[in-house]
Amino acid sequence: MFNLFSEQDENKFTWESIGDVIDGRRNLGENMPVFVYRLFQFTIKDELAKRYGNEATVDIFRKAGELAGKEFANHLLDLSLPFNEFVAHLQSVLEESKIGILRVEKFDPDTGEAVLTVGEDLDCSGLPITGETVCNYDEGFLAGVLKVYTQKEYVVTEVDCWATGSRVCRFEASVKSQESEQNG
Numbered sequence: 001m002f003n004l005f006s007e008q009d010e011n012k013f014t015w016e017s018i019g020d021v022i023d024g025r026r027n028l029g030e031n032m033p034v035f036v037y038r039l040f041q042f043t044i045k046d047e048l049a050k051r052y053g054n055e056a057t058v059d060i061f062r063k064a065g066e067l068a069g070k071e072f073a074n075h076l077l078d079l080s081l082p083f084n085e086f087v088a089h090l091q092s093v094l095e096e097s098k099i100g101i102l103r104v105e106k107f108d109p110d111t112g113e114a115v116l117t118v119g120e121d122l123d124c125s126g127l128p129i130t131g132e133t134v135c136n137y138d139e140g141f142l143a144g145v146l147k148v149y150t151q152k153e154y155v156v157t158e159v160d161c162w163a164t165g166s167r168v169c170r171f172e173a174s175v176k177s178q179e180s181e182q183n184g
Contacts, residue, residue, distance in 0.1 A: 011067055013067060013071070014071065015071045015074070015075045034098075034122060037122065038123075041123065041137070045057055045061065048060060058136045061136040061137045061140065062136050062137070062139050062140035062143075063140060064137060064140060065136065065137035065138060065139060065140025065141040065142075065143075065144065066140035066141065066143050066144040066147070067140075067144065068137075068140070068141055068144065069140060069141035069142060069143060069144020069145040069146075069147075069148070070144040070145075070147065070148050071144075072141070072144070072145060073144065073145045073148035073149060074148055076093055076097075077089060077090060077093060077145070077148075077149070079148065079149055083107075083109070086149060087102075087104055090102060090145065091103075094118075098122065099118075099121075099122050100118035100119060100120055100121040100122055100125075100169075101118065101119040101120050102116060102117070102118055103116065103117045103118075103119070103168075104116055105117060105170075111174070111175065112150065112152060112154075112173075112174065112175040113172075113173065113174050113175070114146075114172075114173040114174075115170065115171070115172055115173070116142060116156075116170070116171045116173060117160075117168040117169060117170050117171070118135075118138065118168065118169045118171070119167070119168045119169075121135060121138065121162065121168075121169045123135045123137060123138055123169075124161055124162040124163050124169060125162050126162065127162050127163045128163070129162075129163060129164065129165050130163045130164075131163070131164055131165075132161075132163055132164065133158040133159070133160075133161040133163065133164055133169075134161055134163045135158045135161055135169050135171075136158070138156075138158065138169060138171070139156045139157060139158055139171065140156070142154075142156045142171055142173060143155065143156040143173070146173060150175075152175045152176075153175065153176040154173050154174065154175060154176065155173070155174055155175075155176050156171050156172070156173045157171065157172050157173075158170070158171050159171065159172055
């Protein structure tokens with residue numbers, strides 16, 4: 001057995017790290033209120049920002065989201081489906097999992113560029129308006145899902161958020177260029 005929280009260069013998290021939630025929570029079950037998730041997420045984000053600064057914290061949340069998106073895609077999605085069927089399947093799984101309601105506003109099959117929205121987003125729907133986007137984990141999560149499905153590196157940036165006054169989170173996704181991969 002490995003120590004999930006030891007210092008490491010590579011991720012030790014795998015889907016199996018989640019464990020058997022149904023067996024472990026026979027009385028309470030696998031569901032919990034959104035506020036519990038947000039308590040966990042936003043208090044960790046706050047502590048990380050105090051210790052490492054906002055930029056490093058955003059990077060950590062994006063990278064964690066990307067790892068989660070890859071594991072989610074590899075274990076819960078049918079990656080063999082043609083694009084339109086895959087999107088419908090992804091929408092269904094995200095909604096069933098109560099993560100959010102995904103819509104594809106734009107997808108260019110030639111460039112891979114996309115504009116995606118997530119309504120009733122787990123991370124931010126109902127938050128006070130602060131003028132800042134807050135869904136960095138979602139940026140990484142969507143990039144991870146897109147990477148696994150397309151086999152291309154993606155950069156996903158939130159451009160609208162409940163916390164900026166929008167009623168949906170809007171994300172712009174683009175394939176990383178070879179040049180940007182070499183520079184960062």
